[in-house]
Amino acid sequence: MDLTLLYKMSYGLYIVSSSSGDKKSGCIVNTVFQITAEPPSIAVSINKDNFTSELINESGKFVVSILTEDASTNLIGKFGFKSGRDIDKFKDVGYKIAGNNCPAVIEGTTVIIECEVVNQVDLFTHTLFLAKIINLETVGNGIPMTYDYYHKVRKGTASKNAPTYQAKVANIPIEKDVSKMSKYVCDICGYEYDPKTGDTEHGIPAGTAFEDISEDWVCPICGASKSSFSKITV
Amino acid sequence: MDLTLLYKMSYGLYIVSSSSGDKKSGCIVNTVFQITAEPPSIAVSINKDNFTSELINESGKFVVSILTEDASTNLIGKFGFKSGRDIDKFKDVGYKIAGNNCPAVIEGTTVIIECEVVNQVDLFTHTLFLAKIINLETVGNGIPMTYDYYHKVRKGTASKNAPTYQAKVANIPIEKDVSKMSKYVCDICGYEYDPKTGDTEHGIPAGTAFEDISEDWVCPICGASKSSFSKITV
Numbered sequence: 001m002d003l004t005l006l007y008k009m010s011y012g013l014y015i016v017s018s019s020s021g022d023k024k025s026g027c028i029v030n031t032v033f034q035i036t037a038e039p040p041s042i043a044v045s046i047n048k049d050n051f052t053s054e055l056i057n058e059s060g061k062f063v064v065s066i067l068t069e070d071a072s073t074n075l076i077g078k079f080g081f082k083s084g085r086d087i088d089k090f091k092d093v094g095y096k097i098a099g100n101n102c103p104a105v106i107e108g109t110t111v112i113i114e115c116e117v118v119n120q121v122d123l124f125t126h127t128l129f130l131a132k133i134i135n136l137e138t139v140g141n142g143i144p145m146t147y148d149y150y151h152k153v154r155k156g157t158a159s160k161n162a163p164t165y166q167a168k169v170a171n172i173p174i175e176k177d178v179s180k181m182s183k184y185v186c187d188i189c190g191y192e193y194d195p196k197t198g199d200t201e202h203g204i205p206a207g208t209a210f211e212d213i214s215e216d217w218v219c220p221i222c223g224a225s226k227s228s229f230s231k232i233t234v
Numbered sequence: 235m236d237l238t239l240l241y242k243m244s245y246g247l248y249i250v251s252s253s254s255g256d257k258k259s260g261c262i263v264n265t266v267f268q269i270t271a272e273p274p275s276i277a278v279s280i281n282k283d284n285f286t287s288e289l290i291n292e293s294g295k296f297v298v299s300i301l302t303e304d305a306s307t308n309l310i311g312k313f314g315f316k317s318g319r320d321i322d323k324f325k326d327v328g329y330k331i332a333g334n335n336c337p338a339v340i341e342g343t344t345v346i347i348e349c350e351v352v353n354q355v356d357l358f359t360h361t362l363f364l365a366k367i368i369n370l371e372t373v374g375n376g377i378p379m380t381y382d383y384y385h386k387v388r389k390g391t392a393s394k395n396a397p398t399y400q401a402k403v404a405n406i407p408i409e410k411d412v413s414k415m416s417k418y419v420c421d422i423c424g425y426e427y428d429p430k431t432g433d434t435e436h437g438i439p440a441g442t443a444f445e446d447i448s449e450d451w452v453c454p455i456c457g458a459s460k461s462s463f464s465k466i467t468v
Contacts, residue, residue, distance in 0.1 A: 035358060036357075128277075144382070
């Protein structure tokens with residue numbers, strides 16, 4: 001069974017944030033959906049291990065920020081691959097305190113949704129929080145980012161409109177020397193550096209061996225240093 | 235509170251189909267999401283009133299068809315706006331019987347997901363079916379259709395890349411005579427005919443008054459006849 005076929009399902013990309021007492025955190029989720037129109041309510045699925053999940057359980061409140069295509073890689077890396085137990089995720093991030101007292105990320109965001117939990121459902125590794133919407137506010141004009149856009153465009157491995165990611169990669173002409181170069185994986189977030197595509201967004205042209213990248217280069221997703229990468233041996 | 239801001243949330247577009255005995259049906263849903271990778275499982279939210287929901291309750295089985303951007307308007311109209319209690323939705327539609335005995339729509343579809351229900355959760359008007367994936371199969375190569383694409387492109391009222399639908403409509407230059415023409419709404423599916431945009435996909439140019447459309451024109455969404463439309467009085 002080829003589980004990569006599940007990538008054909010469409011999702012958005014969101015930051016869900018919450019606070020309890022003087023603790024605050026947020027994390028990236030892709031599962032947010034409307035349940036009812038009257039009263040307006042939504043459901044949000046969050047991994048139980050996330051600090052954000054703990055805070056929502058304590059306070060019963062959260063905010064959903066609908067991320068846009070221009071959201072920075074740093075924002076996604078920080079909220080997607082680090083824990084609010086270890087760092088203050090809101091440091092150097094554009095945010096405000098929403099009406100329900102939760103911190104709300106407003107950079108790289110189009111709309112924020114303030115919510116109050118009314119129920120929750122156990123989904124194995126995740127909790128599905130069912131919540132009443134108490135306020136909606138436009139904070140930016142960007143185009144909402146889909147999970148597909150994030151995977152295909154932001155990682156730079158295939159064009160946005162490619163019917164399938166796999167096929168496109170197979171079609172890239174491979175130079176003999178590039179084919180001998182190793183891929184490297186970030187131990188923190190799982191980002192794969194592929195010498196065939198480089199990291200053009202950050203000045204590393206296609207065809208650059210990982211070993212030749214300067215030492216101050218960092219993982220484009222989570223900001224980890226070069227030393228956090230491991231060679232992928234096939 | 236401007237509930238249209240919720241349109242910024244991203245969804246896919248799917249047909250969920252099921253059978254029980256010699257009854258079969260299917261309906262359009264936009265809420266399908268993966269829950270766990272191991273075992274592979276997904277959740278699907280369906281309105282309790284839908285015939286499909288009744289059949290899933292009886293058989294504990296269903297198939298999800300991931301629709302593509304080229305799915306026909308007739309397919310969407312039939313599965314989205316009519317009831318399987320009244321018509322055989324699979325008549326003249328490309329489908330096959332999947333391994334779990336459910337009918338699976340394969341036209342305008344990229345991947346079908348065969349599922350077995352393991353649990354269900356009450357979400358007010360909807361039931362959230364939690365299901366184990368028992369098979370995945372590629373049946374077409376189209377680009378998965380997002381709900382956003384369906385609303386913006388298929389209804390032809392704004393370009394796919396428009397940052398906001400509202401702003402675009404406001405920017406369309408309005409001829410004096412067009413501004414006096416009435417909008418009409420389909421009583422079956424809620425589609426709005428707007429003389430400012432016409433129905434170019436079916437040969438009705440922008441600027442055509444509803445009254446001037448030929449009598450054999452049908453609702454582009456649900457196929458209802460012109461007589462099913464009511465004038466919108468502002």
